[in-house]
Amino acid sequence: MPQYEYRCGRCGTVHTARRQVDDRATPLACPCGGAAAKILSRPRVVQNLSASRDTLQSFGQNLRVEAGAGTLGELVRRKERERGASRAAALEE
DSSP, rough: OEEEEEETTOOOEEEEEOOGGGTTOOOEEEETEEEEEEEOOOOOOOOOOOHHHHHHHHOOOOOOOTTTTTTTHHHHHHHHHHHHHHHHHHHOO
């Protein structure tokens, strides 16, 4: 179910609520007694890390993603380059 953000017209507090898509335009009741209208907010994207780990393991190595080691996408691209280089070296032999 999608999450939407609402801002109260009375107190200005921003609230987050999970609602059906059909109910997204309906004002949210604020604890102060005011009505909170839906505001435009940036989407939240959740990445499926289990699929990305499978991709990394398909290179034949068990990699750990550690904080500060770069993004998972950067690691995948690096391993793809290394894999391509090892294939090219094998063809030259």
